[in-house]
Amino acid sequence: MSTPTTRAVINVDLGGPVINRHLYGHFAEHLGRCIYGGFWVGEDSELPNVGGIRTDVVEALRALNIPNLRWPGGCFADEYHWQDGIGPRQDRPIMVNTHWGNVEENNHFGTHEFMALCELLGADPYVNGNVGSGTVREMSEWVEYLTRDGDSPMVRQRKANGREKAWRVPFWGIGNEAWGCGGNMRPEAYADEARRFATFLRDHGDNKLYRIAAGANDDNLAWTEALMKAVSCLGCGNKPRGFFQGISFHYYTHDGDGIHRSHATDFDDTQYYRTMIKAADIDRVIKAHRAVMDSYDPAGVVGLVCDEWGTWWQVDEGTNPGFLQQQNTLRDALVAGLHFDIFHSHAERLIMANIAQTVNVLQSMILTDDQGGLVLTPTYHVFEMNKGHQDAASLAVHQPGGPATIDVDGTALAQVTASASRKGDTVLISAGNLSLDSGTMIDFDLRGGSVSAARGRILTADRPQAHNTVAEPTAVAPVELEVRVTDGHLIADLPPHSFATIEVDLAS
Incomplete structure (x- = not known):
């Protein structure tokens, strides 16, 4: 046969829209062993590290040409107060990570450590600010602390903490999942908050901010429409007002039973195919968001951002359920390849995507252990094989x-x-x-x-x-x-x- x-x-010879390299972005939250035990081992660790950042993890990710890294969350972002994560580490206050495992967070990995990680990776920082439990002033001062040169209270504080020159930080998330863990808001209420926060997120010097409003879960178009109404009007043809430059949505893949309910490695043929159907459905979801955005912004000024995507299975047996550590199979790799085919077809409007997450959490690139073991997952290999699409027509x-x-x-x-x-x-x-x-x-x-x-x-x-x-x-x-x-x-x-x-x- x-x-x-x-x-x-x-x-x-018929090139279409450029595939933005930021479609190959990553996500690192203070969740389980993504930061602590993944990226961060501390300067006293016996494992090779640069300033406490694990060397082999950095080397593996550099091979992907990782374009950006989103941090510190996720749900964690809306309970994170950045001032707790600067200054001498021994003086930083302990907090409780109520979202992920109810564990104590010592804040040893904070703003300076994250920026050092991005520099080692050669990646643009994507900082997600705190809208849910934070203030406009708090986020505005974080922007100033990171990106302003010259003299100001935040500049002086940064210099006192060892960094003379400002960093370039282009991407800023205005909260996270405001419909849920980020505040349980209504779309219209959050849209007003997004406008208010964005007003005080200033461009300092040559650092131009790309402000990303927190949008929908899956295909909840009410969020996209409320956010577009906040910057434009239906059918008027006006250029959107520049409060924010992007709108996000989140999309997780499962086998039809919902997130974190099915086994990562023990699945049958039916579960496999249902997973692929769910993964493929992101095409419909993107088209729906695009249709709403096109109605208010036909010129495509505002970008669509899928800053959380990936598979979500049961955690590895014997691990903390709040740490979301799962194994990663060939099935997950095929989900990633399918997503990228779809992302590429929407390159005109979709400008960024961030897989959840980079190390040891959900559909990760890398799995590590405390003895120096490091595993490149099947999903990692899809990212590596596909890296030539970045910034290509x-x-x-x-x-x-x-x-x-x-x-x-x-x-x-x-x-x-x-x-x-x-x-x-x-x-x-x-x-x-x-x-x-x-x-x-x-x-x-x-x-x-x-x-x-x-x-x-x-x-x-x-x-x-x-x-x-x-x-x-x-x-x-x-x-x-x-x-x-x-x-x-x-x-x-x-x-x-x-x-x-x-x-x-x-x-x-």
């Missing part, structure tokens, strides 16, 4: 007649999803085969340019439950994929449950 073929056409991928589909409880799931981009004379194509039992031969017809060389990589395993551990760190890792080049066609075999990238050199 012959292997079915998936055909697609890519016009490499998107290319449409046309499957003539539409993609082959898999019926999942009456909903059609595309078997093969793909996206492509071009930067200079290099084209990068990503493709995922979501079928559990059917392989396919892919045939990409590249038009508008001449192929001089092509290289492929593939990420798969014998089953979607496969995952990496300290004992087996490469159970799921990319290997070379054979790509055949014939008259401008790229041909390769995609086995079931696999993700692949093909890098193409075009003749000049």
Whole structure:
């Protein structure tokens, strides 16, 4: 029996919207072992570190070209008071992390440590301010402390704490999940708060703020509309007022039973396919938010930000339920690849996305232990394989007649999803085969340019439950994929449950 073929056409000379590198952003919250035991081990640790920041974690993330890092939350952001996390560490007050495990937080990792981490990573800082339990003055002074040069009370305080020159901090979140842990507000009430806070978040010197208003959970369009009404008017064609430049939403993937209810590694075929249906539905959600934003802002001035996304399963057995530490399988990697294909298709409006979270929490890049063990998850490898899409021009991928589909409880799931981009004379194509039992031969017809060389990589395993551990760190890792080049066609075999990238050199 012959292997079915998936055909697609890519016009490499017809570049679309640029895929913002910030779609590959990350998220680090004071939650479980993400900060303490993940990024931060302290200067006295026997593990290699730079100023208390774990060296091997930084090196692994630098290989992803990590563009930005969101901090300190999440729900933690709206109970965090930044002044508690500056100055000599031994003098910093202890607080209780009521959201995540009800554990004591010693504030040893604060503003200066976070900025040092961003500098080591080469990433733009995305600071999420406290609206829920904080004040306008508190957040305004944080901006001044971080980004102002010259002389002022906050500048003098920063210098006294060892930092002479201001930092560049472009991204600022105006609270988090204001519909829930960030204050249980109504959309209209939060929209007024967002305008008020944003008014006092000043641009200091050359540091221009990109202010991000906290928006919807999934497809709650009331939040997007209330925030757009706060800066514009329906159908008036006016340029939105510049209170905030972006609106966020959050979207978590599960297998249909809700977050944190199903097992991360022990799942059946039905649960796998339902997970893929939920992951694919983010396309509908983004389209819905875009439609509302287009009505108030047809020129696309205000950006859409998905600053929390990823899978959410039961915690690892024996760990603190409030720490949200879960294993990461090939299934999670395929969710990530599917999300990026969808993100790329919305590059015109979607300007940032942040996976939750970077280390040891939810759909993480890296798992660590206190003995020096470090595991790169299958999701990490998708980010690494896809990094060439950052700041590249998107290319449409046309499957003539539409993609082959898999019926999942009456909903059609595309078997093969793909996206492509071009930067200079290099084209990068990503493709995922979501079928559990059917392989396919892919045939990409590249038009508008001449192929001089092509290289492929593939990420798969014998089953979607496969995952990496300290004992087996490469159970799921990319290997070379054979790509055949014939008259401008790229041909390769995609086995079931696999993700692949093909890098193409075009003749000049």
